[in-house]
Amino acid sequence: MKIAIGSDHAGFKLKCEITRDLQNDGYDVIDCGTYSEESVDYPDFAEKVAEQVLQNDARGVLICGTGIGISIAANKIPGIRAALCQNSYVARLAREHNDANIVAVGARITGPGLAVEIIRTFLNSEFEGGRHLKRLKKIINIENKHQERS
Numbered sequence: 001m002k003i004a005i006g007s008d009h010a011g012f013k014l015k016c017e018i019t020r021d022l023q024n025d026g027y028d029v030i031d032c033g034t035y036s037e038e039s040v041d042y043p044d045f046a047e048k049v050a051e052q053v054l055q056n057d058a059r060g061v062l063i064c065g066t067g068i069g070i071s072i073a074a075n076k077i078p079g080i081r082a083a084l085c086q087n088s089y090v091a092r093l094a095r096e097h098n099d100a101n102i103v104a105v106g107a108r109i110t111g112p113g114l115a116v117e118i119i120r121t122f123l124n125s126e127f128e129g130g131r132h133l134k135r136l137k138k139i140i141n142i143e144n145k146h147q148e149r150s
């Protein structure tokens with residue numbers, strides 16, 4: 001499975017650790033930057049990762065200081081469902097119930113050990129469909145309706 005990963009400067013160090021761990025797990029990791037701790041703007045990396053996720057039918061990992069800004073930005077892109085996760089239970093449900101295709105974590109909130117566990121849980125969980133599919137379709141309908149208006 002292809003994984004697109006991206007962060008801003010606040011998430012850079014954690015991105016390096018997560019990239020290494022995911023590569024060791026055997027994932028094909030596309031690193032969308034940033035590539036240093038020099039100050040950058042998180043929406044730029046949210047967009048890069050989202051584009052890779054959509055183009056490659058991949059999963060995405062986004063990291064900023066809190067995980068909030070970068071997940072908000074990613075969720076503006078049609079087809080993206082980015083879930084900010086602070087524990088593994090939420091990460092599992094984000095896949096099983098919401099079919100999230102991006103997991104976001106906050107490097108200033110979540111330590112590296114927990115962050116990797118959250119991301120592995122996300123990547124190893126599957127959408128359950130069933131009653132959740134009806135709700136997912138409603139989300140997609142909202143997205144389509146508002147795209148038509150803009």
Ligand code: RB5
Pocket residue numbers: 008010011042064065066067068069070
């Ligand atoms: C950058 O200082 C910080 O604002 C950013 O990483 C993130 O936490 C925004 O939501």
